[in-house]
Amino acid sequence: MADSITTIGFDADDTLWQNEQFFRSSERQFAAMLAPYFDGDDLMDRLLAVEKRNLQYYGFGIKGFTLSLVETAIEVTEGNIPASVIADILAAGREMLWHPVETLPHVTETLEGLADRYRLVLITKGDLFDQERKLAQSGLGDFFDAIEIVSDKDRSTYERIFTQHGDGPRHAVMVGNSLKSDVVPAIEAGSWGVFVPHELTWVLEHVDEPVSSSRFRRIETLRALPEVLAEISAAYSAA
Structure with a gap:
């Protein structure tokens, strides 16, 4: 020894x-969901800033990522994101949690x-x-x-x-x-x-x-x- x-x-x-490929796929879904409500070209940068800010609260993983998606959607639309889109974001997070390994x-x-x-x-x-x-x-x-x-x-x-x-x-x-x-x-x-x-x-x-x-x-x-x-x-x- x-x-x-x-x-x-x-x-x-x-x-x-x-693992990471599923996060990237969800980011693309997220961008498509927000397209009718946000036309800025910095959505992913703003998401990353929210994720970084939230690490101290939620840690790493899909649940924290999903919460950051919701927070970003509310933030970039100044609270005007429909509840139906929030529901779609949450559903996408649940789908990630059950994706086959x-x-x-x-x-x-x-x-x-x-x-x-x-x-x-x-x-x-x-x-x-x-x-x-x-x-x-x-x-x-x-x-x-x-x-x-x-x-x-x-x-x-x-x-x-x-x-x-x-x-x-x-x-x-x-x-x-x-x-x-x-x-x-x-x-x-x-x-x-x-x-x-x-x-x-x-x-x-x-x-x-x-x-x-x-x-x-x-x-x-x-x-x-x-x-x-x-x-x-x-x-x-x-x-």
Whole structure:
């Protein structure tokens, strides 16, 4: 254990299964719903501002997003949005909450290949009910030794989780599609961070790649993760 990786943390949304594409689709629906009542070209910017403002109240997830859609509709129309449109927005939010889970490529075989050699921990943020639903529908739950659904991800989150469920941050790798939430804070905690970019990533999750860190790695798909883990293990042996 002194010179090895023993624990791997995995993000869920847009790392193990599709997520952001459903938000983008709902944004397009929202724009179509408001078209008869708002003709400005900054609707998405105003929505983003409301979402950012509301994170401290609602956290991450579909429910907070839906409330932000409603608030934006009221705000941009100066309260003139019909109740029927509000009802349509709420219905679109409910539809998102029951959308079937679409697992991303190479997820199942990668987890299956790693589960006998490492402690696997799912570390995801968002609405508890929705994340539990997606995990159950994904069929991936049995691969994980622990599940952590958190309100946010920062350095202290990874220090706590990798100490509680592993041998400490130094012996852990965090894998995810968000540099801001999955990679940078894990590296700050002393872990390795493996970035798996997704074609769609929420703008509030964008930060620069920590290319100066020796504990940062980037892969294009999860299929490359075992090779990166072997490289990291070799780095421990050489140290």
